[in-house]
Amino acid sequence: MKIRVYYEDTDAGGIVYHSKYLNFCERARSEMLFSKGLSPKTTNAFFVVRDIRATYLKSATLGEVLEVKTKINSLGKVSVLLDQDIFNNNKEKIFTMSVKLVYLKNSKPSKIDEKFIKIFQQYRQ
Numbered sequence: 001m002k003i004r005v006y007y008e009d010t011d012a013g014g015i016v017y018h019s020k021y022l023n024f025c026e027r028a029r030s031e032m033l034f035s036k037g038l039s040p041k042t043t044n045a046f047f048v049v050r051d052i053r054a055t056y057l058k059s060a061t062l063g064e065v066l067e068v069k070t071k072i073n074s075l076g077k078v079s080v081l082l083d084q085d086i087f088n089n090n091k092e093k094i095f096t097m098s099v100k101l102v103y104l105k106n107s108k109p110s111k112i113d114e115k116f117i118k119i120f121q122q123y124r125q
Contacts (some may be wrong), residue, residue, distance in 0.1 A: 001028040005064045015060035020097045021054070025084040028068035029099075036119050045113065047101040052078065054097040065090050072123045076101055078109045080120055 009020045019083050021112075027067055033040050073081040079102045086095040103112040113125055 001031050001068045001070075003023055003027065003066050003068060005060055005062055005066060007062060009055075010062045016060040018056060019054070021060075021086060022052070024066065024068055024086060025070075025097060028070050028084060029082065029101075032070055033116070033119060038119065042055065044107040045103065045110070047080075047103055049099060050102045051100040052097060053099075058088070058092060058094040060086070060094055062090055066094075067091075067100060070123055071125045072120045073098065073125060075112075075117065075120050077088070077111050080112065082123075083125070096098070101106070 003024050006015055009016050011017060030040050066088060069087070071083045071086050073083050075081075079100055081098060081100050083098050084096070086094050088094050102109055103116070104110060
């Protein structure tokens, strides 16, 4: 997924705020489902972040078009581990993270719905 860096994403020097990289990855995860006609949230079920490991490699700047690439590292019954990388205009990796999501139904960890499993399998490493 491609994302342009806007002024609101940066500090006064035009450098992207550290927290925005997490937002960019969240958008890419949501878009992964939206592009298949699904929402990451239904009335009583949704994914929550359990754990994040993030590494900042290089700064992004105002006006750049970044690309977020998402791959499924592992898929369990109630959780999924995704690896997400962000690349700059020069195709250099500038950010990488692993995020573990847990599927909740009625606020309790539950077996991931089959419709999500099918989509996640398309993004396996």
